[in-house]
Amino acid sequence: MEQYIIKGGKPLMGEVTISGYKNAALGIIAAAIMTDETVKIENVPKIKDIDILLQAIEKIGAKVDRINRNTVKINGSKISSLKVDFDFVRKIRASYYLVGSLLGKYKNAQVAFPGGCNIGSRPFDQHIKGFEALGAKVKIEHGSICAHADELKGGHIYFDCTSVGATINTMLAACLADGQTILENAAKEPHVVDVANFLNSMGANIKGAGTDIIRIKGVPKLHGSEYSIIPDQIEAGTFMFAAAASQGDVLVKNVIPKHLEAFTAKLLEIGAEVQEFDDSVRVRVSGRLGNTHVKTLVYPGFLTDMQPQMTTLLSVSKGTSIVTENIFENRFKYVDELTRMGANIKVESNTAIIEGVDKLTGAIVNAPDLRGGAALVLAGLMAEGFTTVENVEYIERGYENFEYKMQQLGADIIKVDSEDTKAIRKFKLKVS
Ligand code: EPZ
Numbered sequence: 001m002e003q004y005i006i007k008g009g010k011p012l013m014g015e016v017t018i019s020g021y022k023n024a025a026l027g028i029i030a031a032a033i034m035t036d037e038t039v040k041i042e043n044v045p046k047i048k049d050i051d052i053l054l055q056a057i058e059k060i061g062a063k064v065d066r067i068n069r070n071t072v073k074i075n076g077s078k079i080s081s082l083k084v085d086f087d088f089v090r091k092i093r094a095s096y097y098l099v100g101s102l103l104g105k106y107k108n109a110q111v112a113f114p115g116g117c118n119i120g121s122r123p124f125d126q127h128i129k130g131f132e133a134l135g136a137k138v139k140i141e142h143g144s145i146c147a148h149a150d151e152l153k154g155g156h157i158y159f160d161c162t163s164v165g166a167t168i169n170t171m172l173a174a175c176l177a178d179g180q181t182i183l184e185n186a187a188k189e190p191h192v193v194d195v196a197n198f199l200n201s202m203g204a205n206i207k208g209a210g211t212d213i214i215r216i217k218g219v220p221k222l223h224g225s226e227y228s229i230i231p232d233q234i235e236a237g238t239f240m241f242a243a244a245a246s247q248g249d250v251l252v253k254n255v256i257p258k259h260l261e262a263f264t265a266k267l268l269e270i271g272a273e274v275q276e277f278d279d280s281v282r283v284r285v286s287g288r289l290g291n292t293h294v295k296t297l298v299y300p301g302f303l304t305d306m307q308p309q310m311t312t313l314l315s316v317s318k319g320t321s322i323v324t325e326n327i328f329e330n331r332f333k334y335v336d337e338l339t340r341m342g343a344n345i346k347v348e349s350n351t352a353i354i355e356g357v358d359k360l361t362g363a364i365v366n367a368p369d370l371r372g373g374a375a376l377v378l379a380g381l382m383a384e385g386f387t388t389v390e391n392v393e394y395i396e397r398g399y400e401n402f403e404y405k406m407q408q409l410g411a412d413i414i415k416v417d418s419e420d421t422k423a424i425r426k427f428k429l430k431v432s
Contacts, residue, residue: 004389004403005424006380007412007431008362012248014409018236018255019045019400020229024191027168028198029053030097033062033076034105035202037224042071045400049092056088056095086112100172103136103147110146118369120328126163130170133157134177154179154218162187162298168195175204177218186214189299190259194230201225233259234305235399238374241309243283244272245378253280262302270317291319296326308334308375314354315343321354334372337365341383362387370398381411
């Protein structure tokens with residue numbers, strides 16, 4: 001089992017370049033099979049979730065050519081099956097975007113029903129609401145979502161809750177439907193906009209992405225395209241918070257500062273220095289940070305995917321802070337691990353009450369999920385002594401070259417097999 005070993009106490013210094021956005025790439029790869037022509041996608045992050053989705057579309061017959069580490073060509077003309085197996089879906093929930101793209105293109109899709117995951121139940125009802133509003137029949141049978149439509153006609157959908165996944169999935173199904181579709185209470189996240197822009201580059205007619213009303217005029221077919229994915233706002237936020245946690249000075253490059261405004265605002269509020277440039281932000285911290293209150297909200301609010309990183313930073317801030325998680329019902333599992341490092345955090349229902357402590361101390365901790373795991377690495381960066389973060393495969397699902405990028409910023413961190421006691425001993429001697 002691979003793990004990170006971190007020696008805390010070193011300020012991160014230097015520059016880090018952010019990769020393409022995982023959550024945009026997943027929707028875009030699903031959309032790519034909606035044309036019979038070839039699409040070329042650049043700035044694709046080299047992470048496990050993307051590899052699994054590419055395997056899933058290859059399995060049903062799409063042609064996938066990895067041009068280089070971060071560029072892929074996809075051709076969906078030879079798709080021979082509309083059935084996506086559970087072994088892909090169990091690994092990444094976002095395989096469910098193939099329901100929208102296969103239904104939109106072939107009027108048929110059978111995709112294993114995604115299970116819940118470690119942060120909550122992850123319902124699918126709004127996706128189904130969107131598909132049914134377009135005239136599809138959707139059944140959950142033998143653990144699969146079976147969607148079929150004799151024809152797809154534009155509809156008017158008012159989502160009961162703002163859902164990134166349901167917005168993207170319905171957009172996929174609607175772009176080849178007859179007539180106009182209106183999505184109300186649509187998600188406004190940057191990755192929704194990126195998927196819409198990609199579909200428009202293929203000849204779709206989508207207006208209003210990034211607002212809460214999206215209008216889609218169905219077109220007869222989609223054509224090939226060349227597209228580059230936007231930078232990952234959560235990876236960027238994670239490195240901004242790593243700079244702050246380690247009392248460092250880091251230039252985070254290849255970002256869209258507007259996408260980071262909620263994170264920047266909170267860092268400024270607690271006393272960090274943040275400078276915005278055209279496509280980078282610089283975060284500097286010297287001295288103890290202050291406290292604040294945070295509520296996670298849909299974009300442009302403070303995003304739930306940065307909640308663990310925020311709570312971790314506040315665990316050593318001066319004073320009492322409150323973090324309220326309004327999106328998922330079980331996204332504080334990492335707090336038990338922080339407690340083992342000396343944090344003083346009380347979780348009541350969806351709220352964490354954080355009493356800032358003077359310092360954290362290194363311990364063996366377990367990554368419970370992707371963002372919780374990243375937060376534990378930040379805790380290790382600022383803790384006294386050595387921290388071992390186990391279950392790093394969670395973290396590698398969403399962060400490209402995570403420990404390498406941290407090492408380039410001066411962090412004392414290695415990835416090592418838990419059995420490799422020689423390498424662990426060598427590292428500990430080297431950094432002690
Ligand atoms: C996307 O998940 C992201 N995943 C998540 O990132 C992110 O946390 C989430 O959006 C919120 O921003 C991908 O994009 C692959 P939602 P998604 O549908 O689409 C409820 C990460 O760390 N809901 O916006 O599944 C749901 O329970 C991952 O990269 C319904 O009730 O999230 C939640 O409370 C974790 N019915 C809220 O909406 C539905 O049909 C928001 O969920 C769908 C959702």
